Amino acid sequence: MNGQGFTVTGVSKTYGGAGEVRALDGIDLTVGEGEFVVLLGRSGCGKSTLLEIMAGLQRPTTGTVRLGGREITEPDERIGVVFQDPSLYPWRTVGRNVELGLELAGLPKGRRRAVAQEHLELVGLPDAGNKYPRQLSGGMRQRVGIARALATRPDVLLMDEPFGAVDHLTRLQLQHDLLRLWAEDTRTVVFVTHDVAEAIVLADRIVLLTPGPGRIARTWDVPRPRPRTLGDPGLTALREEIYAQLEDTGTWEKEGQPR
Amino acid sequence: MPTSRTDAPAARRRRAGLVLGQVALLAGVLALCEALVRGNVVSSLYLPAPTDVLDEVVLLLSGDNGFYGNLAVTLQEFLTGYLLAVAAGILFGLFLALVPLAEAFFRPFLAALMAVPKVTVIPLLTLWFGLGLGHKVIIVFLFCFFPIVYNTIAGVKQTSADHLKVARSFRASRFQVITKVVLPSAVPTIFAALRVEAAAALVGAIFGEMVASKAGLGNGLTEATSLYDTPRAFAFIILITLVSVASVTVIDQLEKRVFLKWRPRQTRLR
Ligand SMILES: Nc1ncnc2c1ncn2[C@@H]1O[C@H](COP(=O)(O)OP(=O)(O)O)[C@@H](O)[C@H]1O
Ligand SMILES: [Mg+2]
Numbered sequence: 001m002n003g004q005g006f007t008v009t010g011v012s013k014t015y016g017g018a019g020e021v022r023a024l025d026g027i028d029l030t031v032g033e034g035e036f037v038v039l040l041g042r043s044g045c046g047k048s049t050l051l052e053i054m055a056g057l058q059r060p061t062t063g064t065v066r067l068g069g070r071e072i073t074e075p076d077e078r079i080g081v082v083f084q085d086p087s088l089y090p091w092r093t094v095g096r097n098v099e100l101g102l103e104l105a106g107l108p109k110g111r112r113r114a115v116a117q118e119h120l121e122l123v124g125l126p127d128a129g130n131k132y133p134r135q136l137s138g139g140m141r142q143r144v145g146i147a148r149a150l151a152t153r154p155d156v157l158l159m160d161e162p163f164g165a166v167d168h169l170t171r172l173q174l175q176h177d178l179l180r181l182w183a184e185d186t187r188t189v190v191f192v193t194h195d196v197a198e199a200i201v202l203a204d205r206i207v208l209l210t211p212g213p214g215r216i217a218r219t220w221d222v223p224r225p226r227p228r229t230l231g232d233p234g235l236t237a238l239r240e241e242i243y244a245q246l247e248d249t250g251t252w253e254k255e256g257q258p259r
Numbered sequence: 260m261p262t263s264r265t266d267a268p269a270a271r272r273r274r275a276g277l278v279l280g281q282v283a284l285l286a287g288v289l290a291l292c293e294a295l296v297r298g299n300v301v302s303s304l305y306l307p308a309p310t311d312v313l314d315e316v317v318l319l320l321s322g323d324n325g326f327y328g329n330l331a332v333t334l335q336e337f338l339t340g341y342l343l344a345v346a347a348g349i350l351f352g353l354f355l356a357l358v359p360l361a362e363a364f365f366r367p368f369l370a371a372l373m374a375v376p377k378v379t380v381i382p383l384l385t386l387w388f389g390l391g392l393g394h395k396v397i398i399v400f401l402f403c404f405f406p407i408v409y410n411t412i413a414g415v416k417q418t419s420a421d422h423l424k425v426a427r428s429f430r431a432s433r434f435q436v437i438t439k440v441v442l443p444s445a446v447p448t449i450f451a452a453l454r455v456e457a458a459a460a461l462v463g464a465i466f467g468e469m470v471a472s473k474a475g476l477g478n479g480l481t482e483a484t485s486l487y488d489t490p491r492a493f494a495f496i497i498l499i500t501l502v503s504v505a506s507v508t509v510i511d512q513l514e515k516r517v518f519l520k521w522r523p524r525q526t527r528l529r
Binding site: 055074075076077079080081083085087090093100101103104105132134148152 | 419421422424425426427428429430431432435439440443446519521523
């Protein structure tokens with residue numbers, strides 16, 4: 001399937017209320033069809049805000065987002081969203097969670113069952129359909145979140161720190177599986193993370209956001225073939241550069257250590 | 260959580276000991292009552308001999324004194340009032356929870372009505388609605404409507420913002436959001452009220468009957484008491500208690516097998 005490209009033009013976001021928060025300021029970004037872009041930055045720099053604006057879940061204060069030429073002002077059937085906490089509905093079985101988007105779109109029961117099962121198999125959980133989310137591990141739940149987003153066959157996938165809440169080894173596995181899915185069926189992906197290594201392993205292009213208000217500090221192309229290992233000398237240089245930039249722009253997180 | 264295999268016999272022995280003690284206590288108290296009454300230490304007018312109460316229970320269950328007619332009357336009052344209160348309470352609660360202006364408007368009225376001890380209006384209700392079914396249905400309704408409204412509002416407010424975001428990302432309509440996200444999120448809290456209010460509803464029906472009625476279990480109880488038929492009064496108390504336990508059990512089973520099937524088994528704290 002072909003993806004569609006995003007054009008983000010002059011997007012700013014100020015959260016109202018007593019203490020106004022300027023979350024984003026003047027974001028310009030294009031994401032090409034089929035491109036895998038990673039938004040990198042420490043927590044609070046506006047990554048989620050930008051992603052939700054691109055998903056049509058929030059309106060920017062100024063600026064526009066276009067997908068394939070059409071302006072995004074509300075959630076769009078071409079876009080699938082994967083949330084950080086996969087936010088599965090605990091009262092539904094795993095299978096019926098995956099069906100959710102199809103059900104809301106009015107697909108008949110038999111059809112959406114089949115599609116849901118197909119996508120559970122795609123993410124490596126062929127036998128999980130009748131279980132409840134609480135019976136799955138964190139990594140498995142996140143796979144279900146991905147299956148749910150893919151089941152409606154979106155052209156574009158927006159992922160907000162999807163692997164942030166799982167242990168390190170599971171995260172490596174999930175990254176690997178995501179790249180496999182992406183290679184089988186290339187579509188546009190915008191992936192948010194605060195993990196430099198994750199960004200390097202996944203991205204065609206890394207976009208670094210800096211906080212207060214959120215701005216794009218720099219972008220890097222990652223021209224190395226996948227699968228990538230962090231030991232790759234070409235990537236070591238990139239990693240040094242990203243950390244140098246992080247230090248430079250004062251966006252260092254105390255607990256974050258270079259790996 | 261299952262206890263580990265090694266200490267299972269010890270746990271079973273402890274449980275057996277507990278049950279044995281409980282049975283012994285109950286048997287002891289009943290035997291003491293029996294002895295006090297039979298030995299004329301206490302007049303059977305005040306305290307019936309347990310065996311006499313048992314005789315009365317058997318008699319009532321065999322249909323004496325139109326027992327099943329009374330049971331049917333009470334159940335009809337209870338079920339009609341309760342189900343009306345459940346339907347109206349959930350709908351009204353949902354309406355208030357989803358329309359902030361309506362909640363702001365109705366909240367003081369609700370709070371005031373809720374604060375009125377409902378038993379105080381029963382005589383007036385008799386004046387207005389007479390002795391029949393309508394009177395009891397309204398009492399039962401008033402007994403349980405307000406808590407159901409409040410719990411529905413509280414339950415709706417527990418809906419997770421993340422769950423709503425997921426539905427929005429799939430372009431759910433407002434109606435779909437309510438039926439597929441908001442209501443399921445509120446179910447545990449609503450059920451907590453349904454459970455408590457089932458017992459309260461029965462209290463309402465029985466009490467209404469005791470104050471003013473021509474039939475029903477409460478009527479039978481009042482009659483037995485006024486005739487100083489203490490064993491029969493006790494028999495009524497026991498049978499009414501069984502009805503109450505049965506109705507709460509029905510709600511519990513409904514909760515466990517249908518509505519909250521997805522919930523983990525109760526976790527042990529220690
Ligand atoms: N709904 C909101 N209301 C007010 N401020 C918000 C809201 N959402 C996010 N913010 C603020 O906007 C900034 C960016 O938040 P967010 O986009 O969540 O960052 P990130 O995802 O990079 O951690 C933060 O300072 C955050 O506190
Ligand atoms: Mg975030």
